Amino acid sequence: MGWNFDKTGEVILWGGVSGGVALLLQGLGFSFCSWVFIGCWLLSAAAALQLSCIKVSAAGKAVVVTGCDHGIGHALALHLHQQGFRVFAGCLNDAGEGAARLREQQSDRLIVLPMDVTKQEQLIAAVQEVKLQLPEGEVLWGLVNNAAIMARGYVEWVPLQTYKKMIDVNVLGVLAATKAFLPLIRRARGRVVNMSSVSGVIGTGIMSPYTITKYAVEGLSDCLRQEMRQWGVAVCAVEPSNFNAATQLVTAEGVENQALEMWASMPEVVRSDYGKHHFDRIMRLQRESAQGGEKDLTPVLDALTEALTQRFPRARYRVVDTYYFLKVAAAIHLPEWMFDLLYLPQQTFLSMTSRACNPS
Template sequence: MLWTIDKVVRLMFWGGVSALLATVLSVLGIMSCVLAFTTLWLFTASMYMYTANMKEPVVGKAVVVTGCDSGFGNTLALHLDKLGFKVFAACLHAEGEGAQHLRQEGSINLHVLQMDVTKQDQVDKAAEEVKRLLPKGCGVWGLVNNAGVCTLGPVEWVSLESFRRDPEVNIFGLIAVTKTFLPLVRRAKGRVVNVASVAGRMSARFMGPYCISKYAVEGFSDALRQEMYPFGVDVCILEPGNFANGTFLFATDEKVEQEVETLWAALDDQRKEDYGQLYCKKVEGFKKNFRRKGAKDISPVINAFTEALTQTHPQDRYCPMEPRMYAVAFISNHFPAWVYDGVVRLLAVLLLKKDEV
């Protein structure tokens, strides 16, 4: 079993529960606090590790993955294929380079589907193709809603049309795919894995369009999880950190400069005067650093996907991200806003100084 930050946090949680119960037992005079804490934590930790290590057989089980043209989706489709899953890899461009790579590297159990998640007719056609290729009466064990886009820029600079782009793919496309394939997932008593982001737990400047879509994924997934519980269907959320440097989905420095110039050119003279060129440089620096600072190794995300699809008792959330980002997200969720804003400003200053060295 792989050690992850999720598992460490859960062991710490059971340690806290054990400490609370040990204190109660000690006050009641039933057992010494140290003995009770040690016994309880060993027991709860062992039970957690045992259940976390329970796996489902995967050979022959069907999984549908969206957004397989590149990035997480492309790597995940091939990984699941090697594990023995029957993989349906949905691509925005079924004849594109990424889809051809899947056909070349995958086995006969990997099927490429044409699917733009924003077009219901393509989603329906893909579902019919999945039904045709599945054995009669079988369902879909896993639905992985991975397709997504990311728009960055100041709220006042980004057009309303661009603001609609991220939710259209990241949440409404996700909902459309989920509603279409959910009967097949219920039939298999499988699971739905929705890709949110650490940006679905905390927001940051210049990330408004992306954050609103990922916050929505969190809310939708929580509601769906509660609705699907009676049917034996698990709903998991993946909250990756910044892996922009490992997915090659984000713009090069030259493209960033062009994007910022386009945003700046669209502003009226009053807004240009209010913001100034220095602010424009800050926006450009943020967008460049978003890719540069991203992790290159996406294996933590692939491992999280794998656990969500193979654990007998999957977690409601998987958080493949660096510890620093996990800590900042914790502060965002549990501390007053002024504390979180101060931490973010401090980190921005430290990163700026680091870049200047």
């Protein structure tokens, strides 16, 4: 994997630590602090970067990936297979096009499993199949919790049932798959890699159905990382920005179907206050945004691979461009009012304030 913002942040971190050491020495009366700063920064940053290059071998290791029908999961299954892992690719529809393309590899190291993460019986069957298919001396090294679904809409617009479905797949599905495979991974002292998102770090209006599930995945990752440390199991969260052009997690057709469902189920008072014109405008923007995002999944695949293969993995891998790097930093470090001033469109405040004062 090439240079990225994770490495940039690490270099900046060690620069800050080195600067603190230099200031402390200066306060104690030493006069060579600038050289100490430069030396400490170079040595600490080089050591951190060198440690990130130490990898574990894929030989004798298997990985389970959920959500391999298409998108990131499908691409990751093929990528890990090329890296030498035995891959168990969980597909919601094991008779579908995505599963068929995986089987075209005709490899005994790429096994397609039917896996709906919301169905406990399928997870139990998958665990048994993994045990059966693992050759003697091979271990289940990793689980990549990738399966997820997407919905968008204002909190007042989205039916409660949609939230329940999102939580069922994106949160309880992650938890169920983790609990199913964790005994095997724990004995191998392996890895659990949870596919999160920058939406698990930044709350964005109209994204609440997806965002709350990714915040939950972030919390689960932190808790499980602390619990598994005594077993030598690393737990990582991977946080991509917008790669929808490659994953098609959101499609124009899907947005249109969600819009019809939301408007049909919306209470009359909510319809009246927001108005059909405003609703249609927002949903049109969502349909248009379905064509946006990065088209190349390589940075995401690299981050997931590093999480599985680095000898000293990070707790989080942020796969972001400059815009999202700065936005995440602002969300974490700035007061909320300042973040809103920078990133929340002011016309939204104005239009909605006017609408609230003069409901139709």
